[in-house]
Amino acid sequence: MPTQDDLHGDLHRPSEGEISPYPPLDPRRAAAVRERLGLTHGQVAWAVSAFQGHPLHPGTLAAWEQGTLVPTGHQIKALAAALWCAPGDLLGAPATLLQCRTLLGLTVEQAATGVGMTRDRYAEAERRNRWRGSGRQTQALFEVLRPPPACYVGACGRTGQLRVLLREAVTGWWPNYVRPVAKIVPVEPAEVHRALERLHLEYQRIDNHGRTGTAAEAVEREALAFLDRIDEQLWQQLRPRGA
Incomplete structure (x- = not known):
């Protein structure tokens, strides 16, 4: 197994303010592509080593697939070449x-x-x-x-404004927020309508009625966590089927 130093040597640490040219590796997608080809970590690590010009330990590749280490842009390109796919097939959605x-x-x-x-x-x-x-x-x-x-x-710098609208929508009368949200999010209003309705229903299912003590505190934490990730919840609802 690789030592901590071996693993950390493959860890990309962006400098402050740096924007990565690639979205983060999606561990599940990367593992799925490798498994579909019937390749082991060792086989893929050997191919990546050949493409990037220096060794890659199989344990590092396994850590990428577990999401505990993050490959550099150069390593992502090498991994894609080793797996005979485009880099985008291994990555999450672009954020910049x-x-x-x-x-x-x-x-x-x-x-x-x-x-x-x-x-x-x-x-x-x-x-x-x-x-x-x-x-x-x-x-x-x-x-x-x-x-x-x-x-x-x-x-566009409007993520904060969107979060405020979404929180108000799911905790209040959501139809009033379809138009304001649609002015920010570049999708059809009908899609926004469906997404807000589903988010409102999901939030309402976090029911604290009649609960006390520890149970009530747990529900309150769940509700707060939902609201903290409200924009992520929206993107999940708007994601195309099968994506």
Whole structure:
């Protein structure tokens, strides 16, 4: 088995303020691809070692699949090559403009041209992950980079505002919040309507009626945890079937 130093040598530690070019590895997807090919950790680690030019311990690969260690961007590319798949097949959803572009294999120049911006202005938006494009540029952004709703809302700096609306929706009269949420989240209002209704019902099932003592405290913690992750709950509801 690898030592702690061996494992830590494969751990990517981004510097403060650094935006990773790749979304995080999805441990379940990575393990599923390997298992579908019928390969062992040792076989895949050997192939990754060959692609990246230095050894990778099988225990490190196992730790990636368990989510206890995080591969670097270079290691993700090597792992994808070893598993005969695209990097995106092993990763979660992109959370930044940079990650969207990286997964599509576009250069900064190509992305800037596609959305109708100068290179410098687009590069600054990507570096800060702050989108301030016009209506036409925003439409082009969805055509070129295809950002998931969570990524777009985050790049527009409206995640906090969305969380407030979602918390009010699930704890109150949710139909009043369909239109305000739809103005922030780039999906059809009918989809927002269905998602808010389901979230409201899920929250209402966390019922504290008649409970006291430890049981009441446990339910209260569950309700608070639900509200703390309310935006994540929305993205789960809006995720396409089978994704």
